[in-house]
Amino acid sequence: MATREGLFFDNSNSVLQRGLPCQGAIKPLTNNTDERVEFDVIIVGAGYAGLTACRDVCTAGEYWRGSRSAILINRAAGFSVLLLEARDRIGGRTFTTEVDGHLYEMGGTWVHWNQPHTYREMSRYGLTDLLPSHDRTFGLDSCTVHLNGKTRNVSHETAHAMTEKAFRLMCDVDGELGRSVIPYPHDPHFNPEAKYWEALSVAQRLDQIRTQISDDEAAILQARLSSIYGADMDKAGFFDMLRWWALGGYTMDGLYETGDDFKLPDGQSSFARHFFDETVGTQKLIYCFDTVVQSVHDNGRAVCVNDKWRAERLICTMPLNVLCDVKFEPGLSAQKLQAMKGGNINQGAKVHLEVSGSGHRSWSSAIYPVSRACSMSGDGLTPAGNTHLVCFGSNKEFTSPEDDARSFAADCKHVQEIDILKTIWHDWAKDPFAKGSWCMYPPDFSFKYLATLQERAGNVLFANSDWASGWRGYIDGAIERGTLAARDVATELRTSRCTAG
Ligand SMILES: Cc1cc2nc3c(=O)[nH]c(=O)nc-3n(C[C@H](O)[C@H](O)[C@H](O)COP(=O)(O)OP(=O)(O)OC[C@H]3O[C@@H](n4cnc5c(N)ncnc54)[C@H](O)[C@@H]3O)c2cc1C
Incomplete structure (x- = not known):
């Protein structure tokens, strides 16, 4: 079964295919044979x-x-x-496609036991076995950071330490890691004093902490935030980040583990x-x-x-x-x-790449300022033994999906020598029934x-x-x-x- 949605660009012959195989496609389109009203x-x-x-x-x-x-x-x-x-x-804003025996999630992907409504449903349907996206055992186990025009490879530990320090400073709005401002994460307005933080943009909050972090720490944080918001920092409401932080147990690691780590195998x-x-x-x-x-x-x-x-x-x-x-x-x-x-200000892009060989399975990257791509990371190996990279970035106006794929690939190749075989994605910003991402x-x-x-x-x-x-x-x-x-x-x-x- 196939849906008419989704795009697949085959880099070997530059052919674009519209529509992808999808288990969620419904045929016939209706069961209303009696024309009931x-x-x-x-x-x-x-x-x-x-x-x-x-x-x-x-x-x-x-x-x-x-x-x-x-x-x-x-x-x-x-x-x-x-x-x-x-x-x-x-x-809706989730669908899975299978290309050459490998699953790609075009929209919503990661789930977690700390998401109570989702986990209850996973449990109800017997789907609690999860597949981690990240694996540190293949080839290049490092993070390429392209920050303020300079590219370098750092260990994942270094990239994590830089991001975590800046993230924590940003969210520690009360000296209690935000706990007094959002004491109940599922009731975000419980404390009326949260209104002050809710009125700030991310850019304004970053200004408040700017002297406490280095240029590189500020840049890597903004690379991460760009992939979370899919928008410029002056348009992004800081309160959403504070809420996610609170929902993740008032830590960056909790937030990333909940929102970016575990997939449903099927x-x-x-x-x-x-x-x-x-x-x-x-x-x-x-x-x-x-x-x-x-x-x-x-x-x-x-x-x-x-x-x-x-x-x-x-x-x-x-x-x-x-x-x-x-x-x-x-x-x-x-x-x-x-x-x-x-x-919903999020006009961000999510793009999957199949790249030659398994060498990039453990690799990741962060790019700032953002032109097209702002983050990439290994998300699996295809049956052919190639790496599946999942990339986030900004959506820009392109004349065609082919140009869209080429520009994304150019940004990715700019920071890392990779041989891109396939590009698979759905443009949620241009989707008339979504007009945006998460x-x-x-x-x-x-x-x-x-x-x-x-x-x-x-x-x-x-x-x-x-x-x-x-x-x-x-x-x-x-x-x-x-x-x-x-x-x-x-x-x-x-x-x-x-x-x-
Ligand atoms: C790229 C991307 C990555 C994401 N990653 C994650 C993730 O890792 N984890 C996570 O939990 N969430 C993630 N999300 C968010 C998550 O997918 C959404 O929040 C969630 O699926 C929204 O579900 P919904 O039912 O509220 O809305 P939707 O899924 O948008 O459903 C609304 C439905 O209404 C239909 N509709 C719209 N207009 C009309 C109309 N006029 N007539 C008839 N039907 C109409 C739409 O076609 C759609 O099917 C991601 C989203 C995107 C886009």
Whole structure:
């Protein structure tokens, strides 16, 4: 099975292929053979938020009031759901492709036992065996740092020490490593004094600590932060870094181990399949892929989508940067509309390279200032014995994907002699149903808009990782939001039916 998404550039003949094999591709695109239009719930989007919500609503026990008793009885029936998805596959901003027997994650990849919502699902589906991305046993075990125009090879220990010192200084905002500012990482606004830090950009915070770190330490930190934010430092809200730091146990190592180390051996698309297949098994799910939602009309009793499908509730799981492409009636609040303007600043690129030989499996790099690539590291060996490098960088305007691949390769070759065989990637910035990568907020955004983004509008609930309370911008945040929306909808429908009965 294949999705029309993703790009594969074969360096041996300069041929570009559009579309990639993907286990998450759905064929046929719909199971709505009866052209049904009435449902209990409509869910828009088949990323992790939508898949979680679908499964939980379809499996939610329905309750009713018996004729001789006021006691609620579980009929264990579940509600009918229509899932509408613009793509030809499940997974949203995650999808796995297999090229020549090797798996590449085009979007969300790394998971961890310290991500409570994700780990609960991994455990539920028996997927807790993880594959480490990093391996220090092959060939060149060093980090190439290209900082402020100078290139040199340093040990991983040296690169780590430089980054860790600067990272810690940046996040130690209170002499307690940030613990007093964000004492509960899943409740980021708990301490109102956090507002001061939330209003700062990363550039402003770096200015505050600049005299305490060397030029190289500042540069390597900014290389790392560029790959995290996918944006310039003056556009990047410092608070998101402080939150990630807190979520990682108030250490850089904890943050990187949680967000950058362990993969699912069978890939994200296989994980997403578990959610989808379980839901299909309930026989409560009708789905339509390749279906773009353009309008949502809520008349107070029911919601109508694209003037065609109707349901009592709608769970919208579209990402922040594309919400404004849908016409909502009645219109959304002024505050919500304001929040939808450019909330996710991350336009970063993730690119996979297959390079000749196993010599770079243990290698990594950091580049600053960033032109195209800002970090690279070994992420596995292909069956042919070549190295899989995963690279992060900035997205620039290119005339064609071929130019995009060439410019990325040129940046990588500039810092290291590598023979690139294949380039595999998806352009999330140009993707019309994402318009960005994992969510990172600008300064002065979270306190103003997070609660608004989480609010419902009448019968429409909003669930996406882009406004999660905990691991926002991660798969965990998507599952957090999908779970809560499904719980609210199932509770309301049970209650209304119970009253009606
Ligand atoms: C390059 C990259 C790397 C990442 N790395 C990691 C990582 O290592 N670990 C991690 O945990 N997270 C990572 N993330 C983040 C993670 O993938 C996302 O936060 C998460 O998958 C978002 O899930 P979601 O369901 O909230 O939103 P999405 O996955 O964006 O799902 C929303 C769905 O809505 C659909 N949609 C949009 N508009 C419409 C419309 N008009 N009509 C119908 N459907 C529509 C979309 O097609 C999509 O399927 C990464 C993301 C990217 C892009």
